[in-house]
Amino acid sequence: MGAQGRHIGVAERRARLALRHRLAGAAGAAGPEEVAGSLVALHGTDPATVYLSVGARLTDSRRTVGEVERALYEDRTLVRMHGMRHTVFVFPAGLAAVVHASTGLAVAEKARAALVADVVTGSGGRLTGEWLAEVEASALAALARRGEATVNELVRDEPRLRERFTYGAGRSYESPQTVSSRLMRVLGVEGRVVRGRPLGAWTSSQFRWAVAAPHSGPAPAEARAELMRCWLRACGPASEADLKWWTGWKVTDVRRALAAAGAVAVSLDGGLTGYVADGDEGPVAGPGEPWAALLPGLDPTAMGWQERDWFLAPELRPALFDRSGNVGPTVWWNGRVVGGWAQRADGEVVWRVLDAAGLGREGHDAVAAQADRLSAWLGATRVTPRFRTPLERELAAG
Numbered sequence: 001m002g003a004q005g006r007h008i009g010v011a012e013r014r015a016r017l018a019l020r021h022r023l024a025g026a027a028g029a030a031g032p033e034e035v036a037g038s039l040v041a042l043h044g045t046d047p048a049t050v051y052l053s054v055g056a057r058l059t060d061s062r063r064t065v066g067e068v069e070r071a072l073y074e075d076r077t078l079v080r081m082h083g084m085r086h087t088v089f090v091f092p093a094g095l096a097a098v099v100h101a102s103t104g105l106a107v108a109e110k111a112r113a114a115l116v117a118d119v120v121t122g123s124g125g126r127l128t129g130e131w132l133a134e135v136e137a138s139a140l141a142a143l144a145r146r147g148e149a150t151v152n153e154l155v156r157d158e159p160r161l162r163e164r165f166t167y168g169a170g171r172s173y174e175s176p177q178t179v180s181s182r183l184m185r186v187l188g189v190e191g192r193v194v195r196g197r198p199l200g201a202w203t204s205s206q207f208r209w210a211v212a213a214p215h216s217g218p219a220p221a222e223a224r225a226e227l228m229r230c231w232l233r234a235c236g237p238a239s240e241a242d243l244k245w246w247t248g249w250k251v252t253d254v255r256r257a258l259a260a261a262g263a264v265a266v267s268l269d270g271g272l273t274g275y276v277a278d279g280d281e282g283p284v285a286g287p288g289e290p291w292a293a294l295l296p297g298l299d300p301t302a303m304g305w306q307e308r309d310w311f312l313a314p315e316l317r318p319a320l321f322d323r324s325g326n327v328g329p330t331v332w333w334n335g336r337v338v339g340g341w342a343q344r345a346d347g348e349v350v351w352r353v354l355d356a357a358g359l360g361r362e363g364h365d366a367v368a369a370q371a372d373r374l375s376a377w378l379g380a381t382r383v384t385p386r387f388r389t390p391l392e393r394e395l396a397a398g
Helices: 010-020 032-039 047-055 061-074 093-122 129-146 151-157 179-189 220-235 240-247 251-261 314-320 360-378 390-397
Strands: 078-082 088-092 164-167 175-178 193-198 207-211 264-267 273-276 292-295 330-333 336-343 349-353
Touching (some): 047 360, 061 193, 078 093, 078 179, 093 220, 220 240, 220 251
Antiparallel strands (some): 164 175, 193 207, 330 336
């Protein structure tokens, strides 16, 4: 990686964010594939986040729902799958094998072992590993015949999926679980099944399942280096702590991936060392015009780094994050978070500025225009974040 190179300050980091995350006006994207490719991954834990993140970046936001559904369910150019930190994301289809090899394989191995152990122990030995393998094969065959199916539909084809076992027997978190719920989750982590269309509207968190297309990925170390290159092109510079947090990898894997990717060290404010992709060390000019954005809870820009002081003042965090560290809806002005927003029951998008420094009339008007833009494409849809934050709750309640 070499010795620490030139300094990249806050202003340039914000300029990179504005352009590469397609938030400045001239950097808007034509379709969801461009958005996902620019960000590497869209948070999918809350299904609405995917659409809201894309809509905030499309040149024509009125096309958001139709275009995202096309990409996810018709063209399959985007895929919803487990990725970093055991979390569900939406990735460009071409990156799926890299993500699975770099991150999913290790997680899947542990998830599979835990499933077998929990089923056997939680049933008192009544259900065995061999029994589970037989049920799994039958369920996958039924899913292949149907093309797409809900868990309830699969249970009708393979009734043994209804079997229950006790998770964490004798512990404070003891709870009954069904084989179907745990098995489908593990198959998803293993990349053998994928989530299809939701049962309801695009905000629904209940999905149909489909058998995943077979794919062969690179070796894990090679995949980690490739994912590192992609992420640094989108989000560099980033510190080692940022990279360890985002990937969920061990620090040794992060360091090896940085070296294999040819990452270049730079200095950041606060005496930190950051890394950029090879060839990306040069200065980046700003977007040229001021910009505002309303980003949803869990948006990949707000969640992209562990160290966020360069775009988010620490005093704003209690209002904008929940107790688990999930960010809620945020208002941005020229590369920094200045407040939050919410949608009320009548559909109105409301917002509040918490840090007005440098905003002025121009900033207020730009934020208001973004709120109107969001309201226009949401139409009759009502969106409540899955992870609610203090300011979002207050604004939504009126």
